[in-house]
Amino acid sequence: MTSLTPSKITVNGERLWQSLMDLAEIGAYHDERTGLRGVNRLALTDADAAGRRQVIAWMEQAGLAVRIDQMGNIYGRREGTDPTAAPVLTGSHIDSVATAGAFDGCLGVLGGIEVIRILNERGITTRRPIEVGIFTEEEGVRFGTAMLGSAVAAGRLTVEYAHALTDRDGRTLGGELARTGFDGPVEVRLVAPHAYVECHIEQGPVLAEHGVEIGVVTGVQGISWQEITIHGRAAHAGTTPTHLRADAGLAAAQIIVHLRSLVDSGDYGDLRATVGHLIVHPDLTNIVPARAEMTVDLRNPDDAQMARAEEALAAFLHDLEGSQPGLSRTTRRMARTAYVPFDDGVQKVIAQAADDHDLAHVSLLSGAGHDAQEIAALCPSAMIFVRGEYDGISHNPREYSTPEACTHGIDVLATTLLRLANQG
Template sequence: MSVTDTTPELTIDADRLWSDLMELAAIGAYDDEATGLVGVNRQSLTDEDRAGRELLLSWMEELDLGITVDEMGTIFGRREGQDPELAPVLIGSHIDTVATAGAFDGCLGVLGGLAVLRSFDEAGLRPRRPIVVAAWTEEEGVRFGTDMLGSAVAAGRLSLDHAYGLTDAEGHRLGDELERIGFKGERPVRLDPPHAYLECHIEQGPVLAQEDRQIGVVTGVQSISWQKVTLHGRAAHAGTTPTELRIDAGLAAAQIIVEVRRMVDSGAYGRLRATVGHIGASPGLPSVVPDRAEITVDLRNPDDEDMARAEADLAEFLDRLPTSQPGLRVETAQMARTKAVPFSEAVQDTIETAAKDRGYDSMRIMSGAGHDAQEMAAIAPAAMVFVRGQHQGISHNPREYSTPEDCAAGIEVLASAVKELSA
């Protein structure tokens, strides 16, 4: 018999959840000139991240959770079950942000996890399995160049030494920054497989709003490839150097940008999406031909074979690029690479049933963004709850927004699913 048949319904304190989201968003808040709104810049292992972590710890202490911090700085808050020897149900997400964030990306999943534990306490419900809430380190990957980093090391895809050696744009090592902010923990980073992993997240896209559904049952995450391309040319006077004698790194960067868009528009690679998110050139002077340019190429595809063909064809284009400018040198470095990850059908069914029992319209949906759930799916049954966003689902932008009602709906579904899985 399902635990939902014999125990009272869990109630989420929607006002407290919203208050927590807004209080956390105040840490790293800044005035965004482009939107006229207040954004959030709380990148991983910065002073702002430390302040956010300390606030999270205070809320975990209020709930009397068993708190541990692993070697990657990931924070775990454990609510004991009737049988402490059983593998726990793990709820996770992140509180680090990109430089131009809103209040919801990642944070909803972590603070929603605490809201779920409050609801268990208020209902006097103690399931058989422990329940753990995790706040993973460096999910966004914007500072140290590798997304889902904390969960990737915990699941064993990346090594701890590799992670510690990563550096930011100023040359600061991740391991050193963990020590600096006081969150280089002692808990071994390799995670024992949980019974199940759940994550609630704002959709970061327009589908739920377009379909007028409150809840998304996430079927998996598409393949993601990040690479940095550095182009080495030759600086020259912009007025006196004939075009045919130039080795223009800026021109080469522009050719790559046009090529990746052509690849998408061609339709030859399935549902490929491609983005050049970073563009830099030196010496950066109006009267000098650039001698160096650096760009990042982000490729995403729900089909691994289509992704592999896109990567191979882009590599071939980069190999041919110097033929148009003899002397040009192209250097590439893979920043991140993950295959498409399907989520557990059983956990998806549990989420779908929870939404139906709560009276919410739901739909199955694949995630276009990467999430810690894809790393946990390698070691445990995992799935995600998506919450509807506003403004066409925009994210990584201060305009990112979900209503208090939709946030509460997602966490209510999360609570029901956790209750079922932890029984």
């Protein structure tokens, strides 16, 4: 470390923005509902592979040494002056949902690379190495488990379990890693970094409501994903009396209404419940559905209240089976993560960096899941939130954060990483 190390860093906002826009061209599509250009880069599709190759090229141009692990997680490393020191890790993901915008996950990855560029251009060295990571299948929409790559890297899930997961077409994650060329040779379990910091768009309205640019994230609420399949009996819509039906579609609707009643009751804390996927079979106008497949997403910042809500749902499903003769159901756990508090010390470094950049900030809990909650099991971790427009809408082509807001967030990230990387 040199005595010329600055107390804070500002990044090249125009270059950062251009990187975001260039990556958004990979997997771009025209969204008919909004009339806007969106992004579709599901994990380990051809579009995701093309995005990965582009970001690897940017990493290498920035002088980072790139490695790929057995989960396809990608790390770019900038060495520090102490080769024995644990690195400071930053990053996020570049896979998307099918109807995404340009910022979710990508800001954290490309912002990390922009930090490296600025350090290089200014000739700034750090005691500790700095690494920029890209985690595989953070969204969980293709293989059914969110934060998958980071969960394996942190040791919560095994690589064997992850490789065997299948998408709706029966393709395995392990097979898709091999097909796209991202079945890396490096051991997936991360050696504990010194710290982890992730910069991400907020995906909510809190920062805009408070009129501030920066969120210091205190933790991530618990998340429960289940897949429920209701088995009924197909029947003619006109000739089958109502009392003789085993209507899987009706049962699915009853589950949705019951979930809302759990939320509205107030008996389960700050519970949120969503059925984001629902399909009936045979999906014909004049046939009573024989089967309904649906997902249930529960969120709660209180683990005990989450468990009570899950128990209430399970009891309702049990009773539902007896409500119509011939009705049955199966459930499959897709994901379950507990509430994760972030490190107070890293939060303080972020808050001080925001102050030093004259950026107002608030502390807030994340309602969405992030790779940071997995890496928090290995090392002190926290997150920086950047304000979004249009009530913070995300997973949608309308997702938008201004160039100024993105630059401010990465300025805070850069200063935070610099300070953590020079800690003893």
